[in-house]
Amino acid sequence: MDNNYRLPTGKEIIFILIAFIVTMFVIVIYLGLPIQIALLLIWFIIIIVGLKIGYSYNQLQSGLCKGIYEGMEAILVMISIGALIGTWIASGIVPSIIYAGLHIISPTFFLVTAFIICIITSLATGTSFGSAGTAGIAMIGIGTSFGLPLPLVAGAVISGCYVGDKMSPLSDTTVMTASLSRVDLFDHIKSMSFVSIPSVIITLILFGIANFTVNSKEGSLAQAEKAMGQLSDQFNISGWMAVPLIIVIILLALKVPSVPVILFGSLMGAFWAFWFQGIPFVESIKILYRGNDISSGISFIDNLLNRGGITFMLETVLLVIIALGIGGLMEVIGVTQKISNIFSDWAYNSGRLTLTTLLAGIFGNFFGGAAYVSLLTATKMTEKNYDKLKIKRTVLSRNSEAGGTVTTPMIPWSDGGVFMATTLGISTMxxxxxxxxSFVVLIISIIFGFKGRFIWKTDSYYSEKESYKNLKIETKDADKNIIN
Known part of the structure; x- marks a missing residue:
């Protein structure tokens, strides 16, 4: 193997970052072309830089493939949830949830309710994607019928989904972060609670204020009653529709792997579509692949419920694959290592260390396109600095989730951003x-970092501090003896 390669220089890294931003702007915004084309062009730009600094094409391709492989679990989850959404709509499961929600939820408190429901669902299942694909779609339907602004409803849904994604012991990102940081899972969750609990309270207040602000202008029960009538005409609404949802939640709570559980749930949905909705069995199986297709006569119901199926996720999967490839290329040519070295020189206190960890997580999402990549960059770029400053790694794990997990849906081409936009039907921007x-978590994390709140030191720090204190006492006593 040819080892005649080097790390990229600062100028070469700046060139890659600027080329990334310019390419995205020109291709997507100016020319209006698909974002996948822009990301493919960025592949070539990084490959050219890699060849220039001495890497062989085979090395670069191996790094690219490794980046895709590391995000493969998220891709499998997306495909599975696509199938689940299709059959759970066709079977009447999602429509029944929407119907029940319209019946019992008040428009006055809807945003707060949607936020809480999505928190509970994501904590119970450990997946933001699964929560958005089930409870999230239902909340969008209810919010639409109440006449509330859909971007605001989506904000409440996604915020709630990522509380559980960040805090649930069943969440793959929570387990992964604890593992990468080499800390106990429940110590990691306990550390995050110091940021997450106040963040949830503040977010609840914000959505409560927003609900009262928009409700008097746009909330409407007339549209909700019309939607309930149409749903009951189109679907057999029944309490039996809750059975697949309960079974899936129980299986996930028992830590059964998410992909087979979600696929099993989608098959249950196909059977429910056949048994309760009278859809021919072969047609109900086809819905797994092509999604649901109804014509209710009400545009917002058709837009909401004509979705799902594996084909529904194909563009999303392609986008995530290409974005993961960029993350792999950035890793193999040493961009992440170079930035890590820069962070090491700059982050000499807890505030700067917190900020660099958050930035490293955002960097992973922006240039790697996935929560898994962001957690890798956040932990691996900054972990040595925590050890150097003798700060416990539970602070590292907490900050990594703050910069990585919760910022994922903020990036339009990340797996979380693409999935949420596709599933909920509202663009990331x-x-x-x-x-x-997400914003409150970032702000509180930064405040705690610079104020030194809940920044715990390692046992070695206190041992050294005690030794230094004893040394001072001994020196002082020795000086007294000399004087005497």
């Missing part, structure tokens, strides 16, 4: 201003 939980 429209719901972004209302991701209040």
């Amino acid at each position: 429209h719901y972004l201003p209302f991701l209040w939980y």
Whole structure:
């Protein structure tokens, strides 16, 4: 193997970052072409830089493939949830949830209710994607019928989904972060609670204020009653529709792997569509692949419920694959290592260390396109600095989730951003201003870092401090003896 390669220089890294931003702007915004084309062009730009600094094409391709492989679990989850959404709509499961929600939820408190429901669902299942694909779609339907602004509703839904994604012991990102940081899972969750609990309370207040602000202008029960009538005409609404949802939640709570559980849930949905909705069995199986297709006569119901199926996720999967490839290329040519070295020189206190960890997580989402990549960059770019400053790694794990997990839906081409936009039908840039939980988590994390709050030191720090104190006492006593 040819080892005649080097790390990229600062100028070469700046060139890659600027080329990334310019390419995205020109291709997506100016020319209006698909974002996948822009990301493919960025592949070539990084490959050219890699060849210039001495890497062989085979090395670069191996790094690219490794980046894709590391995000494969998220891709499998997306495909599975696509199938689940299709059959759970066709079977009447999602429509029944929407119907029940319209019947019992008040428009006055809807945003707060949606936020709480999505928190509970994501904590119970450990998946933001699964929560958005089930409870999230239902909340969008209810919010639409109440006449509330959909980007605001999406903000409440996604905020709630990512509380559980960040805090649930069943969440793959929570387990992964604890593992990468080499800390106990429940110590990691306990550390995050110091940021997450106040963040949830503040977010609840913000959505409560927003609900009262928009409700008097736009909330409407007339549209909700019309939607309930149409749903009952189109579907057999029944309490039996809750059975697949309960079974899936129980299986996930028992820590059964998410992909087979979700696929099993989608098969249950196909059977429910056949048994309760009278759809021919072969047709109900086809819905797994092609999604649901109804014509209710009400545009917002058709837009909401004509979705799902594996094909529904194909563009999303392609986008995530290409984005993961960029993350792999950035890793193999040493961009992440170079930035890590820069962070090491700059982060000499807890405030700067917190900020660099958050930035490293955002960097992973922006240039790697996935929560898994962001958690890798956040932990691996900054972990040595925590050890150097003798700060416990539970602070590292907490900050890594703050910069990585909760910022994922903020990036339009990340797996979380693409999935949420596709599933909920609202573009990332429209719901972004209302991701209040994510923003509050970032702000509180930075405040705690610079104020030194809940920044715990390692045992070795206190041992050294005690030894230094004893040494001072001994020196002082020795000086007294000399004087005497």
